[in-house]
Amino acid sequence: MNVQERARIRCHWLPEPDRASGPLYKALVDQLARDIASGVLGPGERLPPQRLLADALQVTVGTITRAYREAERRGLVEARIGSGTRVRERQSRAPDFHHLSHASGDSIDLSLSTPIANPLRSQQLATLMTRLATQTETLDAALAYQPEQGNRAQRETLSAWLGARGLPMPADELLLTEGGQHADYLTLQTLVRPGEAVASDALTYPGMIAAARQLGLKHLPVPMDTEGMRPDALERLCQQQRIRLLYLMPEHNNPTGARMSQARREAIVAIARRHDLLLLEDGVQYVLPEQRGQPFYRLAPERSLYIFSVSKILAGGLRFGALRAPANLIPQLSAGLRAQCWATNSLPGAVACEWLASGMADTIIDWHWQEVRARQQLLHDCLAGYDVQSHPCGFHAWLHLPEPWRAVDFVARAAERGVTLIGPEPFCVGSQPAPQAVRICITPPPDRALLQTALERLTDLLAEAPPVKAMPI
Structure with missing residues (x-):
């Protein structure tokens, strides 16, 4: 034979x-x-x-x-x-990822990263809509077919607003999108070729995981430490794999809240230049200037893209955002967007830009950050003594469960107590093993009293022993 x-x-x-x-x-x-x-x-x-x-x-x-x-x-x-x-x-x-609440009955939802409810939003929106109704020129421009890169006036308004807040981006470097998720998908679909891979933190935003899977791209996890992605692990991975794009959340990783130091950012830029990686920075979880590090597009403008969206600071339903990209990539991205939908819907952009330019948005944004800080303090007070990671501007925190708790059991028992959480699995890239931790979102409850009730229930649960499972005979 x-x-x-x-x-x-x-x-x-x-x-x-x-x-x-x-x-x-x-x-x-x-x-x-x-x-x-x-x-x-x-x-x-x-x-x-x-x-x-x-x-x-x-x-x-x-x-x-x-x-x-x-x-x-x-x-x-x-x-x-x-x-x-x-x-x-x-x-x-299809990862177990959702963007709408799955909380049932009277359960307190701590599973979603959404803006805190404020009646001032709908009041301001009504005022803006009335004002826009009289601006015939603006409406006519918004109702016309738009260039692929997006309405020029809206890009200029957004450029001015971001620049005043320490994120200078010329209007010509901006491409308008229908939110951050659209920017993620457009970037991957347009700039990553068959046979190339994308890489990210081993624990990362589920929307990026979903986009890479939907496009059939290889998505590689980079091991993390308390600052997020480890440069030494990234260097080894680049030597072993053909990576085209690196997805980053340097201000506060979702879900862990890890924040990169300046030295860490510079080390990653050096690796990106050595191996010719594109850098996609997710800035949707907007951070106040005094809490913000240097964005990657300022460190390596020739290879960095930056995502902005109004979803976390104004309203997720507007579906308005922007993708900053190097000038040489704008034509390619514009062609990709044209193939998807010709151009983004300009009416939400008109509303969002009027909201930002009028100064009314600042009232909501300022209130929101004060409330987020207060809720973060409340969370750390209630969970004092437990291993919790978060960012002062973060909508969520990452709770490492004490032994012998397991995440799946903790999520199930929390649901029985009337608190909806999300476990670690949706954040795991590839075959990355899920840690025994849960994400706690502090923004969905309409007020601090309800948040405190939910946190006290979790604290009581942590003090108990997890359920004992019967051993198979």
Whole structure:
């Protein structure tokens, strides 16, 4: 019995690709996709080792390697160190992530990162709408087809507002988007090519995880410490993988609240230049100037993109934001946006820009930060003695659970006490193991009294022993 015959006997999956239909590695991937769809290969099933399959098909190992990589890029399989290449679990295609409340009944929602309710918002909006109704020229401009980069007057208004708050961005470097999530998706879809990967903190914003998965991109986790992403781990990863873009939340990581020092930012910029990485900084969780470090687009303007949105400071329903990018990337991003939707809706932009330019927004924003600070202090007072990370401007905190608590049990028991939390799983990139921690959002309760009630319930729960699970016989 020769090598091929022995290999074919050992291969539990033995494709018969159409060798005349084009590149052999693509034919193998097409066969793999069909076999997964038909149930020949089930979720979690391991593919044959590359050398074994190469021998069985009498092709080079390089052909099999290329096929497995293309299958991973398409989201059909996932490769794990020590576990080989396996068919991706179906449930892993869509992370347990939501942007609307799942709290039921009288449960106090601490699961969402949303602005604190304030009746002044609707009052100011009514005033703005009345004012805009008389501005025929502004309305006519908003109702017309817009350039791909966005309404010029709105970009100039936003540029002036951001510049006055320590974030100078020329209007020509801004591309208007329908919120931060749209900017995430547009950037990945436009600037990351097949076969390239994106990387981020090992624990990161679920919307970025969802966007990368939806686009079939390889998303790599970078180990973290108390400042977030570790430069030494990033350097090793860049030496091993072909990374195109690095997603960053340097002011306060979601969910952990970790904040990068200036030295950490400069170290990451040096790595990005050495390995030619694009840097995508998420600034949606707006931070006051006195609490803010130097943004990456000021440190490395030639390769940095920055996301801004009014969702956290005014209202998530406006769906208005902007993406700052180097001048050489604006045409490519504009073309990508044009292919998606021609241009963003200009009416929400007219409302948002009038709100910001009028000065009325500042009243709400100032009140909001005072309230956030007070709620952060309340949280740390209630959870004194426990391991809690947060940022003074953060809408949330990261609670490391004491032993023997496990996150899944704590979330379930909190729900029984009338408090809705979110566990760690939606924030984990790839096969990153979930830590025993939960995110606590302090902004959804309408007032501090209700927040205190929820925090006291959690404190009582932490003092108790977790439920004992029966051991299988």
